Amino acid sequence: MVARTPLLLDLAGRRVTCVGGGPVAVAKVVPFATAGAEVHVISPTCHPDLAAVATHHERQWQAGDLATTPPTWLVVAATGVPAVDDAVHAEAEEAGTWCLRIDGRGPVAVPSVIRDEDLLVAVSTGAPALTKRLRQHLEATLDGRWADAARTLAALRRDPGVRAALAEVPPAERRDRWRRAVDAALDPSPSPPSPAEVLHGR
Numbered sequence: 579m580v581a582r583t584p585l586l587l588d589l590a591g592r593r594v595t596c597v598g599g600g601p602v603a604v605a606k607v608v609p610f611a612t613a614g615a616e617v618h619v620i621s622p623t624c625h626p627d628l629a630a631v632a633t634h635h636e637r638q639w640q641a642g643d644l645a646t647t648p649p650t651w652l653v654v655a656a657t658g659v660p661a662v663d664d665a666v667h668a669e670a671e672e673a674g675t676w677c678l679r680i681d682g683r684g685p686v687a688v689p690s691v692i693r694d695e696d697l698l699v700a701v702s703t704g705a706p707a708l709t710k711r712l713r714q715h716l717e718a719t720l721d722g723r724w725a726d727a728a729r730t731l732a733a734l735r736r737d738p739g740v741r742a743a744l745a746e747v748p749p750a751e752r753r754d755r756w757r758r759a760v761d762a763a764l765d766p767s768p769s770p771p772s773p774a775e776v777l778h779g780r
């Protein structure tokens with residue numbers, strides 16, 4: 579078992595290089611482009627859905643391809659050709675670049691994701707087919723009030739008025755107000771307390 583550590587990455591404006599342009603590359607890399615990554619594909623062929631969101635270099639992988647300006651943050655080894663994916667992976671380790679291998683043999687892997695604006699649930703198991711089934715099960719059973727609460731509370735967390743009000747109270751009181759704001763946001767009663775009022779201490 580590979581014990582991978584879950585992290586949340588902000589890829590906006592960051593360089594992602596994808597070696598290979600087949601259907602699996604599409605599934606992995608289109609979401610990175612949607613998240614704002616600057617995606618370059620190095621591959622003799624490139625699926626149109628990937629070409630639509632990336633710069634396509636129509637050729638095979640060459641040693642030195644990760645020495646880019648700006649630097650490559652993440653490389654996806656997506657040829658399915660072991661010798662090529664090995665070469666990409668080795669160069670990534672040398673350069674300190676994260677490497678997602680679609681054959682599962684790299685340090686980086688993508689989870690299954692349920693996303694509704696500020697709410698994100700990520701799932702991983704040792705078996706991708708089970709991961710997908712669990713994601714579908716959670717999606718079908720996840721109550722919409724969690725996403726509603728996330729939307730409300732994340733907006734309040736960014737609100738300068740709320741930040742200013744909370745800056746004036748000691749950390750223990752701040753934590754208590756957030757805990758009560760969560761209770762308010764999840765309160766199913768017809769006229770629940772307002773999370774904003776709770777955070778302002780009113």
Ligand SMILES: C[C@@]1(CC(=O)O)c2cc3[nH]c(cc4nc(cc5[nH]c(cc(n2)[C@H]1CCC(=O)O)[C@@](C)(CC(=O)O)[C@@H]5CCC(=O)O)C(CC(=O)O)=C4CCC(=O)O)c(CCC(=O)O)c3CC(=O)O
Pocket residue numbers: 605606678679680681682683686687688689690691701702703704705706707708709710711713
């Ligand atoms: C390690 C990882 C690396 C990575 O790709 O990041 C990886 C590797 C491999 N996947 C393989 C096969 C399949 N992958 C899927 C589906 C998904 N695979 C995803 C992620 C991951 N797949 C990473 C770890 C995930 C984790 O930790 O749980 C998901 C979750 C996310 C996504 O792709 O967005 C997405 C579901 C999205 C959703 O929720 O819908 C299905 C199901 C289907 O297609 O219906 C199958 C066929 C059934 C099967 O084989 O299990 C093979 C064998 C290929 C072969 O044998 O030819 C390998 C290589 C290997 O490790 O053996």
Ligand SMILES: NC(=O)C1=CN([C@@H]2O[C@H](COP(=O)(O)OP(=O)(O)OC[C@H]3O[C@@H](n4cnc5c(N)ncnc54)[C@H](O)[C@@H]3O)[C@@H](O)[C@H]2O)C=CC1
Pocket residue numbers: 597598599600601602603620621622623624625637638639656657658659662679680681682706
């Ligand atoms: N991680 C996952 O979720 C999954 C992984 N897989 C694995 O993915 C692989 C198949 O992926 P597909 O996208 O279907 O493959 P594919 O064969 O359709 O695409 C491979 C791509 O790599 C390119 N390529 C080949 N040699 C190259 C080189 N030297 N330099 C640059 N590009 C090169 C090809 O032109 C093509 O665009 C298999 O190894 C399978 O085990 C399969 C299903 C799911």
